[in-house]
Amino acid sequence: MHAHGHSHGHDHSHAGHSHEHHADMTSADSRRRVAIAAALTAGFMLAEIAGGLISGSLALLADAAHMFTDAGSLILAWIGYKLAERPADPHRSYGFARMKILAAFTNGVLLILLGLWIIWEAVHRLLAPVEVMGGLMLLVAAGGLLVNIAAFAVLHGGDREDLNMRGALWHVAGDLLGSVAAILAAGVILWTGWTPADPILSALVAGLVIFAGVRIMRQSGHILLEGAPNELSVSEIVQDLSANVAGVARVSHVHAWSLTESRPLVTLEVTAKPGTNPEILRRDVKARLASAFKVSHATVEVMSQPE
The missing domain is CATH 1.20.1510.10 (Cation efflux protein transmembrane domain)
Structure with missing residues (x-):
């Protein structure tokens, strides 16, 4: 579990x-x-x-x-x-x-x-x-x-x-x-x-x-219809976070949509590597989403792997 x-x-x-x-x-x-x-x-x-x-x-x-x-x-x-x-x-x-x-x-x-x-x-x-x-x-x-x-x-x-x-x-x-x-x-x-x-x-x-x-x-x-913005790819978000954010073991349940044409929204779940601080990991994921994908509104749930 x-x-x-x-x-x-x-x-x-x-x-x-x-x-x-x-x-x-x-x-x-x-x-x-x-x-x-x-x-x-x-x-x-x-x-x-x-x-x-x-x-x-x-x-x-x-x-x-x-x-x-x-x-x-x-x-x-x-x-x-x-x-x-x-x-x-x-x-x-x-x-x-x-x-x-x-x-x-x-x-x-x-x-x-x-x-x-x-x-x-x-x-x-x-x-x-x-x-x-x-x-x-x-x-x-x-x-x-x-x-x-x-x-x-x-x-x-x-x-x-x-x-x-x-x-x-x-x-x-x-x-x-x-x-x-x-x-x-x-x-x-x-x-x-x-x-x-x-x-x-x-x-x-x-x-x-x-x-x-x-x-x-x-x-x-x-x-x-809550379609994904053209500039956002779910697969690219998964690959980017896995490769560029320390402590990420797995990225799943990614959903991307737009409130308006200039306000993209993302929700996702991140499984942390053992020993990773969940709060720091969540901040790092949000910072990466903002810098790499221009997403200023993200909801990130962090799951901790058992030691």
Whole structure:
């Protein structure tokens, strides 16, 4: 029988208050950037709706619809950041940090649905072409492009590793591409009178939007399903600790997952060699996990072999 060292590692190894403070500052900056982008997007959306209805352009209406969902998605992202700041409580020991990931997953789903709707409308327009006012379409699309560039610039300066931020960024990038497509379609219509350019270019942009949505949904879904982070390999953790931490006889029951995209978590059991101090071994294992794998939150249980 192995004797427990009663070292269940619940004194989790954090990187210190400076790490948490940095995370809070990053989240506050991201929240502010998302709020600015939401205001810009919602403000111009009404102009695009009016322009699309008057000109008869699907590209403008699709972009306006995209802006409408973007405004909602950016607000959702903002709520995700706000809720993630709430402290832990007895019912949620990790707090609400996962709200950002839930918001990112929802945004991914919305991107896919939006892209499918645009493609559906594009097919109908190709089957039953309508007259499009190229001049008005060009004017409104150019204004939309400027607004989207401003919103993209605001978001692009944020945390690139943040899935919630990336989801918001892709929404605005889709809007930006939609404005470019509308400008190109307007140019073709004004130059040649060929109205199918409007739905065709809209469908191409929709394809890019769907691709982005699938990618964000897969990444956020992986975290929600407690998948191991891409940068962490259970077998590598076992080999590294066995080779580089004195006193380790065996490493077992290793579980790696993420609370958010930037907060990996690890739990494991270490069997100590005879004569090894369990408390010192646990600290050494946590220090190695932090230095070699950037894991700042680990739960380590130490088992002592009989002498």
